[in-house]
Amino acid sequence: MRLALTEVADPGKAPAMQAYMKSDMPFLGVQAVARRTALRRTFAEHPLGSAAEWRETVLDLWREAEYREERYAAIELTGHRLYRGFQTVSTLPMYEEMIVTGAWWDYVDDLAIHRVGGLLSAFPDTMRPLMLEWAHDGDLWKRRTAILCQNGFKAATDTGLLHACIEPSLSDTGFFARKAIGWALREYAKTNPREVVRYVDHMGISGLSRREALKNIPPVDLSRYDSRPSASP
Structure with missing residues (x-):
């Protein structure tokens, strides 16, 4: 090799x-x-x-x-x-080792989206609770994997799982957690921008994650989707 x-x-x-x-x-x-x-x-x-x-x-x-x-x-x-x-659930420990020991975005993102995501799509009943566990893990890269694993799922995205994987990392001020949250929401916004705007506003997501999440929604659409009450005149 x-x-x-x-x-x-x-x-x-x-x-x-x-x-x-x-x-x-x-x-x-x-x-x-x-x-x-x-x-x-x-x-x-x-x-x-x-x-x-x-x-x-x-x-x-x-x-x-x-x-x-x-x-x-x-x-x-x-x-x-x-x-x-x-590609069965039995391969997840191999991916877990690679994610934890690789501990950098060039390794982890590929594995998260194209390998762990594939397992989630094929074996949702088994993988869903495992991704919820990873979302609460102390390891940043396992949390990032849980957040990103549905990138590309489009209309098949399990919105509840996406939110549940994001929320344990909302208090993490580190770049790689915040970027992952924004990226995952930005991907889902291609399918359901209204839901992404609602969620970002409802959760009070700000800063890098918000900018990333709303990046591809034109301002005119943001005002149409905005769920916040309008200011009093």
Whole structure:
């Protein structure tokens, strides 16, 4: 795996990539398109025969990574088309480890939206209470995952679950919690802007989260949806 990545690396780009990501782990200097092309070829040449072997390979890549792109490779392996049938609730502990130990947005957001979200969509009865637990967890990145896992669900969004996952983090003044709240609401506003405006006003959400949540609703629509009483003349 590392050889495939090294062959398409541009070491001259590695320092800037590391600085942008504020990463302690170094980069090889592999751009996203080149990385995905190299990994598709490598994954096709080395198929994995069972769910257990797949999970073991993913976690070996993750735990033994010396460069950040190797962890990106582990995430891409989790979503490879050959292993769609392995996406069951039993994979959640693997994702949990990757989220908690990765502890940064470039890892966590991909896992939250495309892996944990997929499990929630496929197994809502089991996953819903687990996401409620994560929403109250002391780990920021598990809370962020619970907030973001329905991004892209559109009309299928479980609004009650979205609100229940947001509310434990409303008192968190940190950037990554506030940004996640705003982003999740902004995504849902594409489907139901009236509900998002009502919720933001009702909960008194302000600052970064409010700006993010209402970013794509034109001002004329905001006034139409605004649920607050008008000021007295």
